[in-house]
Amino acid sequence: MQTEAFSELFPLFKGANPETLEWLLSVAVKHEYPADRAVVMEDAWGNAVYFVVSGWVKVRRLSGEEVVTLAILGHGDFFGEMAILDESPRANDVIALSSVRLISVSAQRFIQTLFKDPQLHHRMLQLMVRRLRQTNQRYQIRHRPPAVKLANTLVELAENYGQHSEKGADIFNIPFQDLADVTDISLEETSKIMDKIMSKGWMSIDEEQQVIHLLNLKHLNHLASQ
Numbered sequence: 084m085q086t087e088a089f090s091e092l093f094p095l096f097k098g099a100n101p102e103t104l105e106w107l108l109s110v111a112v113k114h115e116y117p118a119d120r121a122v123v124m125e126d127a128w129g130n131a132v133y134f135v136v137s138g139w140v141k142v143r144r145l146s147g148e149e150v151v152t153l154a155i156l157g158h159g160d161f162f163g164e165m166a167i168l169d170e171s172p173r174a175n176d177v178i179a180l181s182s183v184r185l186i187s188v189s190a191q192r193f194i195q196t197l198f199k200d201p202q203l204h205h206r207m208l209q210l211m212v213r214r215l216r217q218t219n220q221r222y223q224i225r226h227r228p229p230a231v232k233l234a235n236t237l238v239e240l241a242e243n244y245g246q247h248s249e250k251g252a253d254i255f256n257i258p259f260q261d262l263a264d265v266t267d268i269s270l271e272e273t274s275k276i277m278d279k280i281m282s283k284g285w286m287s288i289d290e291e292q293q294v295i296h297l298l299n300l301k302h303l304n305h306l307a308s309q
């Protein structure tokens with residue numbers, strides 16, 4: 084991948100020094116995984132930072148027999164940086180939701196890159212603050228109606244990773260249980276709300292292509308803001 088395409092795909096590297104990007108790509112490792120394959124196991128956190136070139140993954144929390152999806156990530160995003168920076172163990176793993184292509188950079192080399200390029204270091208802080216803001220937003224709406232919370236999840240996924248068109252945005256056909264987990268509502272509530280949204284014509288699901296078509300983002304945004 085060329086440095087220009089890399090910086091365009093990943094907001095983290097927007098404005099980074101081209102020489103830094105060239106060096107980073109020269110030491111990066113490419114990975115490809117099919118759907119449902121473990122991408123990062125529980126004991127592998129802190130070894131590298133992973134960048135999602137294409138496809139979708141989910142980050143899960145493991146607690147005994149309980150498994151809960153914490154986050155859903157798509158192209159242009161990254162994960163593993165917090166485990167490197169705070170050097171603490173993680174009871175999490177990452178699973179491919181779809182076929183996925185990743186690039187990984189070892190912990191040592193990623194930290195070297197941050198020290199080499201002050202602009203990249205600053206950009207990293209900006210994106211971490213953005214993630215905290217999104218987490219805070221989800222916390223603030225935790226007592227809102229389930230439909231409002233789910234609309235927020237769908238809108239956020241569309242804004243972050245959706246393929247936009249005149250009619251709306253397309254996202255991966257994320258399993259309802261994973262949507263329920265990240266929204267902090269029940270599977271039954273998720274199924275009912277998704278059916279209602281589809282009955283209104285705001286959304287359709289293509290099971291064969293594994294795509295959720297969000298056909299009316301204006302109405303979903305309105306619902307999310309209630």
